[in-house]
Amino acid sequence: MSHYQKLLQIKTAGKSLYKITSKVESVVAESGIETGLCTIFLRHTSASLIIQENADPDVLTDLSNFFAKLVPEDNRLYIHTTEGSDDMPAHIRTVLTKTSEQIPIYRGRLALGTWQGIYIWEHRQRSHQRELLVHISGD
């Protein structure tokens, strides 16, 4: 067994879900690993990862709307307000989703289901450069 690591820089432009499936798939191809495990790790606390439906964009809109209601951007609800009204909600939304995801590799590709896409969920309003560390192990 061997392993492979690569740091990806992902530019985000405001609160949204950014599909990164093909970027991660490219690193898997580069690694040359046929059977193994791919871990993606986001080095941030106000953006997160999810694996979700890759077909109907309405699903992503509904997800965003749900989280907007569940974790309101209202400074009166929080003590930590100095970094803007979107910062504390961003931390909470990150806690409710994922900082890392693991996907097995089968025959040289991510073993995702037909409808699964990988997304970075940017929870901050302004643009950010986000670092995603991809770690792959296998044969």
Added chain:
Amino acid sequence: MSHYQKLLQIKTAGKSLYKITSKVESVVAESGIETGLCTIFLRHTSASLIIQENADPDVLTDLSNFFAKLVPEDNRLYIHTTEGSDDMPAHIRTVLTKTSEQIPIYRGRLALGTWQGIYIWEHRQRSHQRELLVHISGD
């Protein structure tokens, strides 16, 4: 170090939590790996994984009731409604739980705590065939 992969087919019959601890434990035994890491990955976006209390079934009922209130099945709340009133809530409930779980292997067995069971949480009403990919690495 070596690794082992197996795809399990799990039949679900409506919204419920299905205990799969022994099925995963069987794959660990088959793999012959004594010390390592077991990753389970569900290839779906409207069913999910959790590790929870394996003793009192009331815990599972309370979990289901909590999620039913937190993420209502009410089409007026969502844009994505064409696949039924349980589909968009299923996506949201999946995002709030897990698509993969990792459990270390110690002395040839999953190193779960005494009260931990592994569950597939089916969030759709009708029966589904769910695919769970088990990936094990170690010695």
Added chain:
Amino acid sequence: MSHYQKLLQIKTAGKSLYKITSKVESVVAESGIETGLCTIFLRHTSASLIIQENADPDVLTDLSNFFAKLVPEDNRLYIHTTEGSDDMPAHIRTVLTKTSEQIPIYRGRLALGTWQGIYIWEHRQRSHQRELLVHISGD
């Protein structure tokens, strides 16, 4: 590739977030592994793991307040009440957060972002001895 496992005992004293970054970092150093993956697994169903902001303690307070409102400690809401009014909420809060976290290792250290700390979130009121299994693989 090789691997290394260590069981840590963490004493908690009531509902709070306990930073464990340096404890996990110590196990990584002990392992001698330079490039790899660190998995931490909590062997419990009423305490959980998160990776969050390590700078402003107000973030942790806001997180605790948010979860206190989202998952109320009110026995009238639950069937499973025999273990105390904080037990069922503890299970739900665990489901909404993590039982394991994965962090890549780069140059012999956890590849955490600048603001990321690792926390055990104790959801029960009384003191507990919590078991955290650290699994490291790599070279």
